[in-house]
Amino acid sequence: MDIKRPPRIEDVARAAGVSTATVSRCLNSPATVRESTRSIVEEAISKLGYTPHFGARALAMNRTHTIGAVIPTMENAIFARGLQAVQERLSDSETTLLLACSGYDPDREARQIRTLMQRGVDGLILIGEARPKETYAFLQSREIPIVLVWCDGESTDHICIGFDNRAAARGMAQTVLDYGHRQIAMVAGIMDWNDRAARRVEGVRQALTAAGLDLNADNLIEAEYSLEAGALALRRLMSRSPRPTAVICGNDVLAAGVLQGARQMGLRVPDDLSITGFDDIELASVLDPGLTTVHVPHRRMGWTAADRILELQTDDRANGNVSFSTDLVVRGSLARRP
Amino acid sequence: MDIKRPPRIEDVARAAGVSTATVSRCLNSPATVRESTRSIVEEAISKLGYTPHFGARALAMNRTHTIGAVIPTMENAIFARGLQAVQERLSDSETTLLLACSGYDPDREARQIRTLMQRGVDGLILIGEARPKETYAFLQSREIPIVLVWCDGESTDHICIGFDNRAAARGMAQTVLDYGHRQIAMVAGIMDWNDRAARRVEGVRQALTAAGLDLNADNLIEAEYSLEAGALALRRLMSRSPRPTAVICGNDVLAAGVLQGARQMGLRVPDDLSITGFDDIELASVLDPGLTTVHVPHRRMGWTAADRILELQTDDRANGNVSFSTDLVVRGSLARRP
DNA sequence: TGAAAAACTGTAAGCGCTTACATTCGACGA
DNA sequence: TCGTCGAATGTAAGCGCTTACAGTTTTTCA
DSSP states (O other): OOOOSOOOHHHHHHHHTSOHHHHHHHHHOGGGSOHHHHHHHHHHHHHHTOOOOHHHHHHHHSOOSEEEEEESOSSSGGGHHHHHHHHHHHHHTTOEEEEEEOTTOHHHHHHHHHHHHHTTOSEEEEEOSOOOHHHHHHHHHSOOOEEEESSOOTTOSSEEEEEOHHHHHHHHHHHHHHTTOOSEEEEEOOOTTOHHHHHHHHHHHHHHHHTTOOOSTTTEEEOOSSHHHHHHHHHHHHTSSSOOSEEEESSHHHHHHHHHHHHHTTOOTTTTOEEEOSBOOHHHHHSSSOOBEEEOOHHHHHHHHHHHHHHHHHOOSOOOOEEEOOEEEOOTTOOOOO | OOOOSOOOHHHHHHHHTSOHHHHHHHHHOGGGSOHHHHHHHHHHHHHHTOOOOHHHHHHHHSOOSEEEEEESOSSSTTTHHHHHHHHHHHHTTTOEEEEEEOTTOHHHHHHHHHHHHHTTOSEEEEEOSOOOHHHHHHHHHSOOOEEEESSOOTTOSSEEEEEOHHHHHHHHHHHHHHTTOOSEEEEEOOOTTOHHHHHHHHHHHHHHHHTTOOOSTTTEEEOOSSHHHHHHHHHHHHTSSSOOSEEEESSHHHHHHHHHHHHHTTOOTTTTOEEEOSBOOHHHHHSSSOOBEEEOOHHHHHHHHHHHHHHHHHOOSOOOOEEEOOEEEOOTTOOOOO
């Protein structure tokens, strides 16, 4: 009874008594077909439940209506909100997001990019600007639009939609200084191939240096972005002397880990120890005390990146970078030096 | 200089001095081509940086090496870990995950399913079993493998990889009762088209009923899965009398919201109020007090679902359901009745 | 009213790859 | 040396869609 094979454009054409070209036109440039014809075709389409074959379309048009994104990870919520925003924008334009994760590994990122390219994505959204030059060379060799997010284009000519990580971190460090802290430590993300992490460290260092303080192996620990790593880092910092009175963290996940570690060590936050984060993910507001952190405009970054990549689809004049401003969100985890 | 057009199979064939068929065979069934020929072809492939055109391949093979998944949301971490697990498994088999979000809306889910189908996914992973019968009819009409996760197949013939939400919730409620609570309220997720939320409520109700208690409009509030909604729900519950001494939540996000709300209201947890969650996302362990919750085997569900859908690719004997067991994780948010 | 212009619609040639079928090659036994 | 047979390879027909170009209808305007 049921014809298992899905209907093809030819079936629609037959049912509507027109040619396949006309059906195709109804789908792709409805304006060019007469109203009366179009409605007949549309009826046939919906009666048959026709839906164009993606591969065939991609083959004929050399366009997939898919854009790809490679993010470091989905495990923590850092990129989730931004991606959701990207998706919202894309789906308004009948475009799908193909997502891949690199696990913060540049080789893995390169492979994922290759996979996405192979699938013929029409554009690519990548996080940050630090990656091996081979990867950049590969990107150059295919001519598809690329947008980098979470960065401001300091070290690349690609279009960037993000913010100034260094300045934001500097601002945070300055605030910590303003609260009277002098024994300040930092738990940073792994800086290798992670420009965001590196710039945040630089920003903190600038502020400390300007205040006559140092940021070096004694008070800086790199840790992967996880709760455990954060907790562990704090334990190591606290075993040194002088003990820090404030810990600036490379992101909120680390800060949450440090907070957890502080609790385990019986330290009161912020009385004994102030903690700050970065990114302002939801987690930051639900912790007790709330995390003082840098608010990043996730959604606006996502929207803008999506818009930009769609624009570049048709209009390849390089539209400029966007650098959003960030806000400091002061919550309970930061207090004056004890 | 650079030939911009990516190399096609014909270029490889020419470079290797063989026919396109042979190149294709090297890629798809290397065993059927002589070792010496194959190595020549492979060399040509890597020299040219050839990579097969996805659309063309999909068209010719009617297979995309893509599996789709529709999840409710990426915003909270509930599905992230499971998805990551799915991806890990799939990428071992050169298969890509195409992800879409429904926002807990059955219509939107139907649309997303349609989009994924249209893109020719070779299989589909969906969350839960409650969806309009039109959606199920559509799924049936295309013959691609489907796997439902987070449920146990109570109300569907599709393959399910999950756990018994009702039993788990009942166990949690029983534990709360065992802690001596009698004034128990529940903040559930929206049950409409969400079998997980509904079953969890049923489970709690069963336990309460067995203990001679009721779960009804007085002590049950449905709320969307967000911190704010959780906090708000608590405020409403606390304005009633008798006030609950324990609040069982439909998931960890709601529980976190309730916890936040409790703090805002100056309630001490667990001294004045016990709170429990469900899912055991990372958030649960980082809160203070830690959230007593039901641990769900995210990763194992993900792996198993991916394996199953890959199996179904080649072997359509319906391999049975899998129902994992869940564990109760008791943390500080649950205490004896005050 | 008729010719030219404009607006539609149809024809058919690909898009790059897979694969059934045909052909060629090479080893082996007679 | 020749014929046979299996293995390796080539030929060419699609897969379902888009779109340049040609052909047809409708509209416009003198």
